[in-house]
Amino acid sequence: MQKIPLGTEESEYHYREASGESFSNxxxxxxYWWVGMAERQLEILIYDRNVRDWExxxxxxxxxxxxxxxxxxxxxxxxxxxxxxTTQVGTFLIELKAPDxxxxxxxxxxxxxxxxxxxxxxxxSADFIYLIMPDRFANGDKGNDKGKGMLQQGxxxxxxxxxxxGDLIGVMEHLDYLEExxxxxxxxxPVLENDQPYESYHGYAVTDHYxxxxxxxxxxxYQQLVNLAHARGQKVIMDVIFNHTxxxxxxxxxxxxxxxxxxxxxxxxxxxxxxxxxxxxxAAKSDFVxxxxxxxxxxxxxxxxxxxxxxxxxxxxSIWWTEYSGQDGxxxxxxxxCDQGFMSEWNRRMLKEYPDLGIFAETWVHGTGVQxxxxxxxxxxSHDSHLPGVTDFQMYYALQEALTxxxxxxxxxxRIYYTLAQDYLYKDPYRNVLFLDNHDLGxxxxxIGEDLEKFKSAISLLLTLxxxxxxxxxxxxxxxxxxGAFGEGGRRDFPGGFPRDKEDKFKASDxxxxxxxxxxxxxxxxxxxxENPVLQSxxxxxxxxxxxxxxxxxxxxxxxxxxxxxxxxxxxxLSTDRFAEQIKExxxxxxxxxxxxxxxxATISLRAFETLVLELE
Numbered sequence: 001m002q003k004i005p006l007g008t009e010e011s012e013y014h015y016r017e018a019s020g021e022s023f024s025n026x027x028x029x030x031x032y033w034w035v036g037m038a039e040r041q042l043e044i045l046i047y048d049r050n051v052r053d054w055e056x057x058x059x060x061x062x063x064x065x066x067x068x069x070x071x072x073x074x075x076x077x078x079x080x081x082x083x084x085x086t087t088q089v090g091t092f093l094i095e096l097k098a099p100d101x102x103x104x105x106x107x108x109x110x111x112x113x114x115x116x117x118x119x120x121x122x123x124x125s126a127d128f129i130y131l132i133m134p135d136r137f138a139n140g141d142k143g144n145d146k147g148k149g150m151l152q153q154g155x156x157x158x159x160x161x162x163x164x165x166g167d168l169i170g171v172m173e174h175l176d177y178l179e180e181x182x183x184x185x186x187x188x189x190p191v192l193e194n195d196q197p198y199e200s201y202h203g204y205a206v207t208d209h210y211x212x213x214x215x216x217x218x219x220x221x222y223q224q225l226v227n228l229a230h231a232r233g234q235k236v237i238m239d240v241i242f243n244h245t246x247x248x249x250x251x252x253x254x255x256x257x258x259x260x261x262x263x264x265x266x267x268x269x270x271x272x273x274x275x276x277x278x279x280x281x282x283a284a285k286s287d288f289v290x291x292x293x294x295x296x297x298x299x300x301x302x303x304x305x306x307x308x309x310x311x312x313x314x315x316x317x318s319i320w321w322t323e324y325s326g327q328d329g330x331x332x333x334x335x336x337x338c339d340q341g342f343m344s345e346w347n348r349r350m351l352k353e354y355p356d357l358g359i360f361a362e363t364w365v366h367g368t369g370v371q372x373x374x375x376x377x378x379x380x381x382s383h384d385s386h387l388p389g390v391t392d393f394q395m396y397y398a399l400q401e402a403l404t405x406x407x408x409x410x411x412x413x414x415r416i417y418y419t420l421a422q423d424y425l426y427k428d429p430y431r432n433v434l435f436l437d438n439h440d441l442g443x444x445x446x447x448i449g450e451d452l453e454k455f456k457s458a459i460s461l462l463l464t465l466x467x468x469x470x471x472x473x474x475x476x477x478x479x480x481x482x483x484g485a486f487g488e489g490g491r492r493d494f495p496g497g498f499p500r501d502k503e504d505k506f507k508a509s510d511x512x513x514x515x516x517x518x519x520x521x522x523x524x525x526x527x528x529x530x531e532n533p534v535l536q537s538x539x540x541x542x543x544x545x546x547x548x549x550x551x552x553x554x555x556x557x558x559x560x561x562x563x564x565x566x567x568x569x570x571x572x573x574l575s576t577d578r579f580a581e582q583i584k585e586x587x588x589x590x591x592x593x594x595x596x597x598x599x600x601x602a603t604i605s606l607r608a609f610e611t612l613v614l615e616l617e
Contacts, residue, residue: 182526329358
């Protein structure tokens with residue numbers, strides 16, 4: 001597969017100095033701030049030619065200049081301010097005096113009033129997340145396809161590593177579709193500017209932290225998306241990356257300091273991805289460094305979050321986007337490769353500012369003991385991440401195994417049982433995000449051999465287990481695709497989202513019978529779940545799998561739901577005597593997927609690979 005446009009050279013690693021010789025455009029960041037934030041201190045970055053040694057002053061009631069920080073690069077000046085809660089909204093002047101006293105510069109800076117729009121509403125087990133790769137979902141504005149002024153211009157839908165033209169307006173135009181499906185939250189793969197010469201359609205190579213990528217839309221359109229979603233009772237989750245940026249980022253091309261990124265004078269070093277080094281009592285220091293200080297790719301420099309000015313920059317940027325847009329949560333990319341002290345502080349600061357904010361992090365690791373270490377709660381080495389939830393890869397592995405292997409002592413469907421049995425390691429496992437696939441993995445329908453019965457079981461388990469369920473765009477219409485280092489084969493365009501598509505899968509009339517059956521399965525269960533707390537916050541009791549059949553119950557004071565999964569290749573009959581403590585006086589029930597009423601539940605018939613979701617009566 002072609003990754004790089006013809007005539008474009010692939011990035012090469014080189015050691016970067018902080019000389020100031022690559023100055024671009026002057027800027028002040030954050031571009032503005034608000035009065036009345038929980039954290040009173042604000043660090044302003046001034047980027048201008050040879051500004052470092054100028055002497056700053058501010059004369060504005062309620063504003064105190066606490067500290068001035070000067071780094072190696074002469075083009076940067078950092079001002080730490082204290083903003084009193086009583087400070088008046090308005091614009092104040094940052095005045096700089098030249099080192100020789102023969103000149104001055106003035107930068108106006110605005111303090112805004114906080115508005116009362118809904119914001120940072122959080123993402124909880126009451127939600128059902130729909131993951132969208134914006135470039136591949138729907139093209140609502142052909143006018144931004146050319147990417148005028150960008151390093152990679154135009155679209156080419158025939159090549160997976162090139163841009164295809166999806167954008168924020170395309171997402172906005174299909175909020176009704178997502179509402180019908182039952183989705184209550186949208187997680188967008190990163191939408192910030194990725195002005196890279198190649199392979200940046202996915203959004204994980206940021207080049208400007210304060211700008212939406214112009215090929216996806218504008219800052220105002222992102223804010224509009226959040227407002228429109230909120231009007232429908234939907235939430236928006238921003239995907240953020242603290243581990244790395246793109247090498248065309250303006251502050252990478254003109255580094256504030258040589259230690260702003262991890263780099264080496266003796267050559268490039270690849271990351272090892274071995275996350276256990278954070279908690280391994282026997283870990284070699286060199287292994288730890290290879291995980292936390294090495295690069296993802298030669299065009300993605302690894303950020304040094306231990307640098308105090310960079311750490312402040314990243315934290316304030318997240319606060320700025322939340323206050324500006326009103327978004328409800330964050331998904332944190334490559335969490336296990338970041339400095340965990342910084343990540344703990346980022347989580348603490350964000351939750352201080354927005355106590356209900358939804359936060360979950362990618363923990364693509366192996367073993368519940370490893371995964372749970374990253375979640376909130378004090379660990380044996382006194383580490384507390386303050387991280388509410390993780391992407392539950394351990395349950396992902398368990399579900400994959402349950403759907404593709406026969407039961408063994410710990411394998412097959414038994415792996416779900418053993419995974420849930422270790423939930424004691426989490427402070428709140430209901431805040432973990434459950435999934436069957438995502439943008440980095442093979443799509444579930446292909447993984448299970450395009451078996452519709454298995455697919456319905458996968459969805460039934462996803463929407464009834466504890467946690468926050470998530471599906472990847474197109475799962476509901478049985479999209480397939482595997483292959484590539486990070487699941488690129490599954491990043492196909494949503495049929496009907498783009499000009500001249502022959503079929504429009506947003507419309508029921510263009511779906512096949514199997515696609516409609518898949519859509520209806522998700523729609524029915526997701527909307528039941530949305531209206532019934534029993535599948536959101538209800539307690540869970542599971543039974544040890546026997547003969548390839550796994551049974552668990554979700555229940556609260558109002559309702560009890562029984563879930564029975566037959567992982568066998570043949571039909572089975574299940575006697576329910578064993579589950580009397582949960583069934584109690586119930587004698588009948590309703591199949592929540594089909595609506596069929598079952599009058600007698602003493603024995604239950606299960607098709608091969610079927611999952612029965614039964615509300616007891």
